[in-house]
Amino acid sequence: MRDILALILSGGSGEQLGVLCAERAVSALPFGGKYRVIDFVLSNCCHSGVQQVGVLAQHAPASLNDHIGAGRAWDLDRRAGGVVILQPYQTRSHAGWYRGTADAIAQNWDWIEEQRPARVLVLSGDHVVRMDYRPLIAAHLERGAAVTVAVTRVPAEEAHRFGMVRVGSDGRIQSLDEKPARTDAALANMGIYLFETGRLADLLRARPVDLVLDVLRPQVAADQRVMAYEFDGYWEDVGTVASYYRASLDLVSPGSRLQLHDARWPILTRDEERPPVWCGPDARIEDSLVANGCRIEGRVRRSILFAGVHVGPGAEVNESVIMADTQLAEHARVDHAILDKYVRIGAGARVGESAPHGSPEPGAGHEWLAGLSLVGKDTWVPDGGRVLRPSVIGVGGRYEDFAEGVLGAGTVVPNRRWFEVLP
Amino acid sequence: MTGRYAFILAGGVGSRLCLLSERRAKPAVPFGGKYRIIDFTLSNCVNSGIFDVGVLTQYRPTSLNQHIGIGRPWDLDRTRGGVQLLQPAPGLATSDWYQGTADAIYQNLLHLKRRRAQEVLILSGDHVYQMDYNVLYAFHRRNRARLTVAVTEVPEREVDQFGILETEPNGRVVAFKEKPKGGVSSRLASMGVYLFDRDALIRWLVEDAAMSHSAHDFGKDLLPRLVARNEAVYAYRFPGYWQDVGTLDSYYRANLEFVQPKPPLDLSDPEWVLHTQTADRPPVRVVAGANVTRSLVANGCSVHGEVVNSVLFPGVVVEKGAVVRDSIVMHDTVVASGAVLDRAIIDKEVRVGRGAKVGTGDELTPNRACPEHLSSGLVVVGKQARLPEGLTVGRNARIGAAVAAEDFTAAVPAGGVVDGPESMH
Numbered sequence: 029m030r031d032i033l034a035l036i037l038s039g040g041s042g043e044q045l046g047v048l049c050a051e052r053a054v055s056a057l058p059f060g061g062k063y064r065v066i067d068f069v070l071s072n073c074c075h076s077g078v079q080q081v082g083v084l085a086q087h088a089p090a091s092l093n094d095h096i097g098a099g100r101a102w103d104l105d106r107r108a109g110g111v112v113i114l115q116p117y118q119t120r121s122h123a124g125w126y127r128g129t130a131d132a133i134a135q136n137w138d139w140i141e142e143q144r145p146a147r148v149l150v151l152s153g154d155h156v157v158r159m160d161y162r163p164l165i166a167a168h169l170e171r172g173a174a175v176t177v178a179v180t181r182v183p184a185e186e187a188h189r190f191g192m193v194r195v196g197s198d199g200r201i202q203s204l205d206e207k208p209a210r211t212d213a214a215l216a217n218m219g220i221y222l223f224e225t226g227r228l229a230d231l232l233r234a235r236p237v238d239l240v241l242d243v244l245r246p247q248v249a250a251d252q253r254v255m256a257y258e259f260d261g262y263w264e265d266v267g268t269v270a271s272y273y274r275a276s277l278d279l280v281s282p283g284s285r286l287q288l289h290d291a292r293w294p295i296l297t298r299d300e301e302r303p304p305v306w307c308g309p310d311a312r313i314e315d316s317l318v319a320n321g322c323r324i325e326g327r328v329r330r331s332i333l334f335a336g337v338h339v340g341p342g343a344e345v346n347e348s349v350i351m352a353d354t355q356l357a358e359h360a361r362v363d364h365a366i367l368d369k370y371v372r373i374g375a376g377a378r379v380g381e382s383a384p385h386g387s388p389e390p391g392a393g394h395e396w397l398a399g400l401s402l403v404g405k406d407t408w409v410p411d412g413g414r415v416l417r418p419s420v421i422g423v424g425g426r427y428e429d430f431a432e433g434v435l436g437a438g439t440v441v442p443n444r445r446w447f448e449v450l451p
Numbered sequence: 452m453t454g455r456y457a458f459i460l461a462g463g464v465g466s467r468l469c470l471l472s473e474r475r476a477k478p479a480v481p482f483g484g485k486y487r488i489i490d491f492t493l494s495n496c497v498n499s500g501i502f503d504v505g506v507l508t509q510y511r512p513t514s515l516n517q518h519i520g521i522g523r524p525w526d527l528d529r530t531r532g533g534v535q536l537l538q539p540a541p542g543l544a545t546s547d548w549y550q551g552t553a554d555a556i557y558q559n560l561l562h563l564k565r566r567r568a569q570e571v572l573i574l575s576g577d578h579v580y581q582m583d584y585n586v587l588y589a590f591h592r593r594n595r596a597r598l599t600v601a602v603t604e605v606p607e608r609e610v611d612q613f614g615i616l617e618t619e620p621n622g623r624v625v626a627f628k629e630k631p632k633g634g635v636s637s638r639l640a641s642m643g644v645y646l647f648d649r650d651a652l653i654r655w656l657v658e659d660a661a662m663s664h665s666a667h668d669f670g671k672d673l674l675p676r677l678v679a680r681n682e683a684v685y686a687y688r689f690p691g692y693w694q695d696v697g698t699l700d701s702y703y704r705a706n707l708e709f710v711q712p713k714p715p716l717d718l719s720d721p722e723w724v725l726h727t728q729t730a731d732r733p734p735v736r737v738v739a740g741a742n743v744t745r746s747l748v749a750n751g752c753s754v755h756g757e758v759v760n761s762v763l764f765p766g767v768v769v770e771k772g773a774v775v776r777d778s779i780v781m782h783d784t785v786v787a788s789g790a791v792l793d794r795a796i797i798d799k800e801v802r803v804g805r806g807a808k809v810g811t812g813d814e815l816t817p818n819r820a821c822p823e824h825l826s827s828g829l830v831v832v833g834k835q836a837r838l839p840e841g842l843t844v845g846r847n848a849r850i851g852a853a854v855a856a857e858d859f860t861a862a863v864p865a866g867g868v869v870d871g872p873e874s875m876h
Contacts, residue, residue, distance in 0.1 A: 310744070
């Protein structure tokens with residue numbers, strides 16, 4: 029696969045993920061108890077034999093740099109090819125943030141051309157998907173396509189979230205509608221495109237900003253050979269709190285379509301050295317994923333626990349995602365919440381408590397929270413503190429945010445910078 | 452930290468570990484739910500700032516070679532220094548296979564030639580402990596010792612299993628007795644951790660090599676001789692936990708100490724990480740109806756049954772209705788539904804068939820083949836064995852590696868032995 033260059037679009041700022049992406053790119057968001065979202069796509073590249081990869085990063089690029097490094101976890105630390113992170117840069121004549129997906133590719137065209145790929149495979153770093161790219165590439169070649177777009181079937185009621193595609197009987201794409209309010213199309217654009225390099229170079233000369241709106245749509249309108257390739261495996265864009273939470277809980281649901289335990293297609297990641305999970309005498313775990321380094325003394329139900337989480341005696345975690353090294357003191361309770369790293373929940377505190385019946389609605393503007401509580405990195409919830417849901421505690425939340433001991437439903441505590449919360 | 456060099460002796464046969472070290476060197480025996488025994492010593496080296504290490508192998512080195520590789524988990528894949536696997540080779544010196552521990556170092560003196568280390572640290576790859584060797588170096592230099600031996604206090608009844616040192620209050624060693632049968636007042640045992648002055652080591656090894664009556668062993672020959680000659684040999688008393696997991700019983704006990712709420716060593720200390728070769732495995736999956744208490748369970752495991760007071764290595768599957776109690780289960784073993792393990796040590800990739808009962812009854816007949824090592828009630832099952840549905844296995848039984856389901860004609864009685872296709876015991 030020396031003739032394929034993969035470009036992973038990881039520039040998204042994750043605005044819809046709020047505090048979870050305050051200091052990281054969506055692609056660097058922890059997922060599945062030990063992975064980052066981009067691990068799925070990088071592992072797909074590795075297992076599909078794609079050995080040249082560029083990662084287009086813009087928002088919080090350090091989170092991706094740290095994680096990917098030289099690419100060793102995916103065997104992408106290579107002399108020929110390998111993985112390179114492509115950030116916006118300055119030259120004497122130019123300084124520009126990436127204005128959009130097509131612009132990001134165009135700004136890196138010199139590097140892309142140097143790799144001399146015959147074809148460029150554009151991927152998104154924000155999607156949870158296990159996909160072999162080889163059949164897509166084969167279909168592209170067989171049909172002599174100018175561009176091949178991967179598509180997947182979605183339920184009609186969700187069509188408004190996606191770019192919907194209408195495909196002719198010859199496999200050619202006839203229309204592309206971005207987030208249509210109403211459509212009879214059943215196939216969604218997965219954000220995976222295979223271009224002939226020469227054709228892509230020509231298209232970028234017009235200085236397009238967005239790949240779909242400014243490149244693909246005009247090609248479809250001009251009746252070019254833009255072909256659809258249908259994929260029927262698990263695929264989820266985790267760019268919103270609702271979809272991230274749903275994809276996470278899918279992992280612990282019976283009959284989950286997303287299989288992490290597959291020795292033939294392991295999800296590769298940069299692994300830390302942690303001891304095995306320790307379960308204490310009164311531990312009680314059900315339908316959960318618990319990563320090495322965790323210490324469980326309380327109860328865990330339908331939840332995802334990342335490395336180094338401590339659930340103290342009598343503490344409970346229910347239908348939640350708890351990221352690395354977060355600690356729950358004794359008798360703390362976390363329900364329907366996403367806790368970022370290094371959070372400390374004090375003894376007897378309750379996070380994600382549902383508001384008492386009959387209490388006032390949190391008001392408009394909280395739909396994006398999907399009814400959950402989000403707790404930012406390094407937050408300390410005091411002993412006995414209560415956080416009703418939905419709510420958001422920003423990075424570095426502190427005791428003084430709990431003036432009355434309770435954060436009501438609909439509360440949003442803004443982020444603090446770490447040097448503002450030093451003791 | 453330049454100029455420090457350590458040899459790790461990792462060639463021992465480990466015969467008292469029975470099946471566990473039949474097909475692998477003792478330092479490569481899995482321990483603590485994801486590690487190998489040698490990880491403790493290798494991690495001690497790098498955590499102490501020693502990044503130049505030679506590992507001496509002899510007995511069944513393949514698993515060690517695979518495990519250590521170029522030393523990446525320990526950051527020992529380096530341009531300068533790093534880890535070197537030192538295997539015996541014909542014509543290396545006067546003989547080929549290593550005779551004793553001293554001979555093993557003697558045959559590798561070449562590797563000291565261009566190293567500027569003032570001292571040479573000699574370690575054993577068989578022990579479970581966390582030790583900062585810098586403290587040992589400081590003690591050695593402060594005392595102007597030629598040789599410093601790290602020692603630990605052992606129970607009175609175990610002194611006959613160790614090299615026992617008698618010391619003056621300042622640490623100077625006045626007597627050394629290898630595995631004494633009584634007649635010693637001291638309970639200070641050598642930990643197999645030696646810090647030698649480089650030049651003295653070379654001189655003493657050359658001298659020992661020429662002695663035809665010597666077994667060329669540090670414990671049996673060199674140390675007693677040096678002490679008798681009144682050389683500057685000091686004992687450094689190590690205050691921490693140290694365990695020689697040389698027997699099945701001590702191996703079993705030491706593993707289960709790590710499931711206690713206060714384990715003897717903190718394996719999650721970020722300042723003293725225990726490094727190992729880790730395969731990519733998903734987090735532990737525990738389903739509704741499962742029950743895991745007082746246990747260590749590594750990534751890649753999937754638990755649908757009950758696990759109590761046990762250690763599960765990566766990839767173990769405990770099916771619905773199965774029970775794993777007081778047991779150690781290594782990588783990728785499957786315990787099928789309704790099966791029960793009780794005080795069992797199960798090697799890698801074993802399949803325990805549905806409803807099989809491993810470790811049943813109260814009868815404690817010692818094992819027929821190795822009565823001296825297998826008599827406390829444990830059952831040992833070798834790598835890739837297939838235990839058929841409904842099989843019962845009594846205590847102190849030994850089931851060899853790669854035994855097939857058809858090899859069982861009846862229940863295995865207490866003390867029973869079922870040998871695999873090529874038992875080497």
